[in-house]
Amino acid sequence: MPAFRRLASTSRACVVSAVATTLVGGLVAGLVGAPPAAADPCSVPTPNASARGLTPSMPDIISKLPVLHLPIGRKPVQTASTPEEAKDTAVAPNTAARAAAEPAASTATTVGWVTGPNSDSYSRFGISGADLGIMWDNGQTGANRQVLIAFGDTFGNCNVAAQEWRKNTLFRSADRNLADGMSIPNPVPGNIYAGSPVDAARPNFSRQVIKSLGLAGTEVTVIPTAGIAVGTTQYVNFMSVSRWGAPGQWSTNFSAVAVSNDNGETWTVPATSIRPSWFNTVPGVPFVWGDQNFQMAAYLRHNGYVYAYSTGAGRGGMPFLYRVVETAVADKSAYEYFTPFGWIKGFPFLALQVVWAPGSEMSVAWNDHLKKFVMLYTNTTSSVVMRTADKPEGPWSRAKTIVSSTAVPGGIYAPYIHPWSEGKDLYFTLSRWSDYSVMLMRTSLSTG
Numbered sequence: 425m426p427a428f429r430r431l432a433s434t435s436r437a438c439v440v441s442a443v444a445t446t447l448v449g450g451l452v453a454g455l456v457g458a459p460p461a462a463a464d465p466c467s468v469p470t471p472n473a474s475a476r477g478l479t480p481s482m483p484d485i486i487s488k489l490p491v492l493h494l495p496i497g498r499k500p501v502q503t504a505s506t507p508e509e510a511k512d513t514a515v516a517p518n519t520a521a522r523a524a525a526e527p528a529a530s531t532a533t534t535v536g537w538v539t540g541p542n543s544d545s546y547s548r549f550g551i552s553g554a555d556l557g558i559m560w561d562n563g564q565t566g567a568n569r570q571v572l573i574a575f576g577d578t579f580g581n582c583n584v585a586a587q588e589w590r591k592n593t594l595f596r597s598a599d600r601n602l603a604d605g606m607s608i609p610n611p612v613p614g615n616i617y618a619g620s621p622v623d624a625a626r627p628n629f630s631r632q633v634i635k636s637l638g639l640a641g642t643e644v645t646v647i648p649t650a651g652i653a654v655g656t657t658q659y660v661n662f663m664s665v666s667r668w669g670a671p672g673q674w675s676t677n678f679s680a681v682a683v684s685n686d687n688g689e690t691w692t693v694p695a696t697s698i699r700p701s702w703f704n705t706v707p708g709v710p711f712v713w714g715d716q717n718f719q720m721a722a723y724l725r726h727n728g729y730v731y732a733y734s735t736g737a738g739r740g741g742m743p744f745l746y747r748v749v750e751t752a753v754a755d756k757s758a759y760e761y762f763t764p765f766g767w768i769k770g771f772p773f774l775a776l777q778v779v780w781a782p783g784s785e786m787s788v789a790w791n792d793h794l795k796k797f798v799m800l801y802t803n804t805t806s807s808v809v810m811r812t813a814d815k816p817e818g819p820w821s822r823a824k825t826i827v828s829s830t831a832v833p834g835g836i837y838a839p840y841i842h843p844w845s846e847g848k849d850l851y852f853t854l855s856r857w858s859d860y861s862v863m864l865m866r867t868s869l870s871t872g
Contacts, residue, residue, distance in 0.1 A: 492582040493553050494589060496645075497668025499857050500806035500835040501739055524821035527794070527812045528870035529850070532826045536605025538595070538853060539575065540861020546580070548610060549620050550629035553860030554578040554593060556648065556785070557853030558660075560723070561843045562596075562687055563653035568617055570596045571843060572688050573608075573853075574648040574660060579860070580629065590632040591646045592662070594688050595620050600844055602851045606864050616687040634662055634691050639698075639706050640677035642666050649679070649785070652723035652730055654750045658684040659730075660691070661721040663737065666705070672739040672784070676701045678709070679719040681754040697754040701737065714761075714772030717744045722786045724797070724816060725750070731788070731816045732759075733799070739784035739837075740804075742777040745817055762817050778818050779811065785838040788816075793848050793869055800839040800852055805829055808839045808854065810867075826867045827854065834858030839865070 537543040538557055545551040554575040562570045573595040580588025596619055599607040612618035613627050620630040636646050643664050650661040664677040681697035684690060699715040700706040718734040722743075725731075730753050735741030745762040752758035760767040763774040779799070786801035796812040799820060803809050808827035811820040829836060835857030842851035848869045853862050 492587070493579045493860050494587055496577050497671075497674050498555065498576070498837070499671040500802070500829070500837050501672030501804065523819055524812065526822040526824035527796075527798075527810055529810055529824050529826050530868040531828075531831070532808065532852075532854075532865040532867040535602065535851065535864045535866050538573070538606060538608070538862040538864055540856075540859050542859075542861065542863075548608075548628060549593075549595075549622075550580040550588060550626070551575075551593065552579050552582060552587075555855040555857075555860060555862060556838050556840065557855065557862040558648055558651050558787075558840045559842050559853065560651040560658075561653060562658065563656045564687070567598075568687075570598045570617065570687070572596055572651060572653075572658065574633075574651050575862070576647040577645055578630065578632075588629075590630070591636070592632055592634050592648055593620065593630040594633045595630075596688065602842060602844070602849075602864065602866070606842075616689045621689050633688065634660065634682045634693075637664070637680070637693060639709070640664055640666060643677060644668060648682075649719075650721040650723040650732065650787075652725055652753070654725070654730065654753060656685070656687075658688055659723070659753045660684075661723065661732065663719050665737075669738070674738050676719045676737040677705045679721070683754055694754045697756055699756055712772060714775060717741065717775065718746065718772060720785070722788045722799075724788045724790070726790065726816055733778065733786060733788055735783065735786075739802070740782050741784075742781060743779055743783055743786065744772075744775040745778045746772070746775065747816070779820050781823070783809075785840075787840045787852070789841040789843060789845075791845070791850065791869065793846075794871060798841065798850065800826075800841060802837045802839065806836060808836065827865065832856065 539545040539551050539554045556576045558574040559571050562572050575593045578590040578593040595608050597606050597608050609619040611620040611622040613622050613624040621633055623631055634646055645665045646662055648660045648662045652659050660682045662682055663679045665674050666677045667675045678698050678700045680693050682691040682693050698709050699718055700709050700711040701716050701719055703711045717736050719737045720735050722733040728750055729747040730750055731747045733743040733745055735743055746759045748759050760769050761772050761775040782804050783801035788799045791798045799811045806829040807825050809823040809825050811823050813820045836854055838855040840853045845851045850867050850869055852865050854865050855862050
């Protein structure tokens with residue numbers, strides 16, 4: 425992985441102090457820089473990089489420090505100080521004795537960039553920063569078959585009011601040659617297969633796709649957490665964030681499922697999908713005990729069901745599991761929860777954790793090379809780990825660290841598997857907090 429320079433502690437303190445006087449309520453993004461593209465409005469050239477201690481191979485440009493995106497609350501909780509600390513050895517207590525060994529996978533490397541100052545996302549889509557990059561196959565065939573890519577909070581020109589912030593955005597890609605990165609076609613207003621939904625008035629500006637429902641008294645953003653297609657209908661699980669807290673902590677009003685029948689161009693939210701996180705967080709919608717554990721999700725489609733690995737808000741939860749027949753993804757009354765008594769409808773509070781370790785912003789997919797299900801997430805030291813299982817409910821193997829937080833300074837999170845990964849190469853997106861961008865990563869898998 426490329427090495428990135430850290431600020432000296434005194435310089436960091438001065439920068440944070442200066443910004444803290446003007447930015448109120450939240451967390452300052454961008455204390456570690458990365459080589460920017462010339463079009464990025466949040467960057468400036470810095471001469472004589474070698475004299476300032478940068479790696480000689482890096483371009484003679486670094487990001488303005490700090491990156492001037494408005495503060496948001498998705499900063500990773502902590503990082504490991506050594507590779508050993510980055511390891512995650514926990515398994516569910518009732519499976520510890522029989523858990524499979526950790527999967528054989530190489531340390532992941534960066535393939536390319538999808539958003540942020542290392543990409544052309546600002547000049548083509550008006551995106552100077554965005555995170556997540558949740559990917560799924562759109563279920564179509566021929567030239568219309570694509571991967572849809574959902575992002576969370578998205579920023580544009582940092583020098584204008586509100587920094588052109590959008591709560592979420594979407595890309596589309598038909599690129600199968602991932603070895604050199606993931607290409608996104610240009611946006612075209614009204615073309616549902618073009619690179620991103622845009623309006624005719626601003627044809628190079630990705631617009632927000634999932635709107636606020638206006639159900640809660642306080643809502644700071646609406647963030648996708650998972651996506652899947654059944655036939656050609658697209659489903660996205662999203663969360664309504666009510667408040668940012670300390671690093672890695674936030675609260676939600678509810679989670680729900682957005683539905684699109686035009687390849688992600690427009691979305692609706694059935695009322696049957698709304699899951700309040702607590703009593704009275706959504707007026708008129710009753711809270712069911714246990715739904716607080718199903719605010720964020722990772723979707724998996726298998727044998728006529730959509731499985732959802734879910735946690736509560738923030739990054740401290742262990743994943744619970746439900747499944748639903750493919751025809752009822754947006755109807756929470758049809759959800760069957762994985763419990764000690766089998767699959768049971770209507771009782772989310774009986775659901776049990778399928779991995780006995782905190783995991784955040786995870787993804788799960790079937791891997792044909794391993795003939796196993798693969799799970800990726802970031803652990804409590806903000807390192808990316810992988811587990812495998814023979815069945816969706818597990819038992820899940822011990823965890824293999826494939827990206828250590830020590831290898832990628834700046835705070836990493838949200839590893840989302842690319843659905844078109846083939847052979848031994850597993851591709852996934854990964855977000856970096858410091859410059860608020862999404863990279864494409866690759867790890868090599870081994871069957872033994």
